[in-house]
Amino acid sequence: MEKLLGLLINRRAEVLTLFLLVIGLGLTVTAETPQRVKWLSSSSKVAGSVYQIKANLENYFELKKVNKRLSDENANLRQALYQSQFEKALIEGTFGNTDTLNKFVVSPAKVIKNSVIREKNLITLNKGGKEGIVQDMGVISDKGVVGVVENTSDHFTTVISLLHSELSINASLKNTKHFGSLIWDTKTIDRCILVDLPKISNIQIGDTIVTGGMSSVFPAGIPIGQVSAYSVPNNSSFYKAEVRLFNDMSNLDQVYVIKNTLKEEQVSLENPSNGF
């Protein structure tokens, strides 16, 4: 026992290093699970608050630019509002039930931390659980899809960016409605890959890609990007298309978190365990 104790004391630097490496590896492996170690995340109270202060300072110096962007966005939203009011009136006249039109609730948030250089990039927002944000909500900007909520604390949220090697989003061609899965191949930060798009879809370069609405996360029709190249892998019945994103993922500021108010109903219906 004394010998062992003596050895431990003599080799304390090695023992300490090993001990710390085991802790580090343990944190790395456990934090890979969907529910990350919360205090080891930028949505934690301390890190979130520091980023909030930093973002406040930066915002002050960028007010002019932000103002211009918001007024442009406002104009686009008004246009969309008039369009949707028109469509709503049409549907009300035909079906008399407009519940599904109000299915998605949108709340604004600011990006206070963003990364694009990792394989698994995350974004931190300045809103959290207290504002009703929960896991798996969609996040968009005025230009298009940004990502999906991963984790929340009371006042902050981490979002799995479109530039995350493990995120897959249901996406479709705007014109033909044929759909596939949008993934990121980690190569460039302005492009994603659309896979599993049926050959019958007759894709063209320049086609617009939007959310497919097959999942409960995003409403259908939110812009993602434009097809910049496509191919058919050997012996495959599906296209593989390169999509140039509308969003500049390295320059995000104002975003919107989308809540699907009918998500539970949709998921429970789609879940095979319900006996169908």
Add this chain to the structure above:
Amino acid sequence: MDSSSLVPIWRFIWVLLLQVLVFNGIELYGAAQPMILVLFLFSYPTDSNYSLSIFLSFLLGLVVDSFTDTLALNALGMTVAAYFRPHFLRLAYGISVEYHNDSKLHGSLGQHSYFLFLLLSLHHLIFFTAETFDLSRAFVILKQLAVHLPLSFLVGWLLIQLFSLQKR
């Protein structure tokens, strides 16, 4: 408390603030970020406690990881770099570095640069290997090293020059 014993703590705070508030916001061409955490090890007093340097390095890495959502990758890289620091000191400055009764590093520009390069290389290698977690993707790890290491070295070297000029 002796003021010299607070030196590692001040450097810990300085490096932390620089990395989190300044360099985490820089992503050059959406590809490279200066990772200068090892400046803590570079400037750690040579006559201070070795085990404490390992522990503080782990802690510094972990705090930065909590700001950058990088799991515990910096903590792993910093721990290994701290463990090998005495070996790197001997490689860069020669065996006589152990007999200097002084907390500051004395050496030529080339020796300082070599020491910084060794620390950065090991930290970055461990960081990207643990991030990729797949040795079959060695090409990706090498690519990340080729992109990040020169930038980190340049920024680290400039910071060392800046601080050494201020002290003169």
